[in-house]
Amino acid sequence: MKTYLIQEIINKGLRINSYIVKVTRVSRGRFREERNLVLNLFLDNCVAELLHMKIFFGRPPYYKPWIEVFNINPLIILGEEKIGYFDSTIEDALLDYLSAVIEPGDRLFIEYYRDHETLAALERGVPITATRLGYKLLKRGFTWFKDWYFPEGFMEGNPKLQAEKPISRRHRLIQLKEICIELINFIKNTASSKEPIIRKAYSRAKETLESLTRELECQISIAT
Numbered sequence: 001m002k003t004y005l006i007q008e009i010i011n012k013g014l015r016i017n018s019y020i021v022k023v024t025r026v027s028r029g030r031f032r033e034e035r036n037l038v039l040n041l042f043l044d045n046c047v048a049e050l051l052h053m054k055i056f057f058g059r060p061p062y063y064k065p066w067i068e069v070f071n072i073n074p075l076i077i078l079g080e081e082k083i084g085y086f087d088s089t090i091e092d093a094l095l096d097y098l099s100a101v102i103e104p105g106d107r108l109f110i111e112y113y114r115d116h117e118t119l120a121a122l123e124r125g126v127p128i129t130a131t132r133l134g135y136k137l138l139k140r141g142f143t144w145f146k147d148w149y150f151p152e153g154f155m156e157g158n159p160k161l162q163a164e165k166p167i168s169r170r171h172r173l174i175q176l177k178e179i180c181i182e183l184i185n186f187i188k189n190t191a192s193s194k195e196p197i198i199r200k201a202y203s204r205a206k207e208t209l210e211s212l213t214r215e216l217e218c219q220i221s222i223a224t
Contacts, residue, residue, distance in 0.1 A: 001065035005101045006055060010037070016093040019043050021050060033057045041090065046078035050090075058106075066107035067098065070158065074114045086115050086132070099140035104167045108142070113158045120197050122147055127182045128161060130205040137163045138208065143175040176212050183209045 013022040025038040037053040051072045058065035076083040076090075085091055102108050112118045112133055121131040128134035128145040137145070142163035149159045166172035183205045190198050 001057065001067075001103055001106050002101050003057060005097070009097070014093065014097055016090055019090065021090075021094070029054060029056070031056070031059075033059055041076055041078065041083075043078040043081065046081075048076045048078055049073055050076065050085075051094075064105050064107065065103075066109065067102065068109040068111075068160070069094075069098070070109075070111040070160070072111060072114055086117070092136070095136055095140060099142075102165060104165045106164070108137075108163045109148070109160045110137075110163070111158050111160045117197065117200075118161075119159070121201050122149065124195075124197060126198070126201040127179075127186050127205065129179050129208060130183060130186060130201040132200075133161060134163075135204045135208065137161070138179070141165050143172055143179065173216065176216060180209060180212050180216070183212075
């Protein structure tokens with residue numbers, strides 16, 4: 001985990017066009033390596049709560065770092081302006097930031113129960129990488145995913161996606177091949193579906209499969 005980027009957003013915030021994301025509260029978590037952050041969105045003199053983050057900085061060599069994003073505000077109201085968080089420039093900028101912070105082997109968890117499109121797609125059996133959120137994470141270099149639809153132990157909160165970056169080029173290729181197989185099966189099984197959620201996922205799956213196939217073919221030609 002690039003801890004200097006965590007400190008940077010705490011100290012300076014994150015500017016997104018005319019908005020700025022600021023950390024308005026930092027508190028200690030359950031462990032000495034854990035911190036809880038509250039992030040608000042500012043526009044001129046208006047402010048609205050944006051989301052919460054829980055950050056575990058790791059405990060080498062036993063535990064790797066991780067970040068959890070939760071309590072996402074789906075409709076941000078700043079004065080007379082209303083901003084839908086999902087698919088906004090704010091979401092994309094924060095995902096870019098999180099991708100920069102997370103290093104191979106670290107884990108990222110993002111709560112999705114208020115993300116109705118991702119939730120509906122997962123409920124219908126759509127592969128994670130063809131969902132709205134999973135597609136965005138794959139584009140940012142994450143290649144291993146898990147859907148925590150049934151949290152265990154009653155301490156993990158609401159349903160969330162776990163995403164990790166590969167620890168090596170070999171692991172990336174293995175994971176991309178697995179993703180391709182999953183997408184191929186999904187495309188075959190849903191080609192005739194008229195359901196809007198499935199059609200959007202189908203389009204993402206087709207685009208992703210073409211892109212990953214080109215990358216895998218390139219890697220194979222380099223290796224030979």
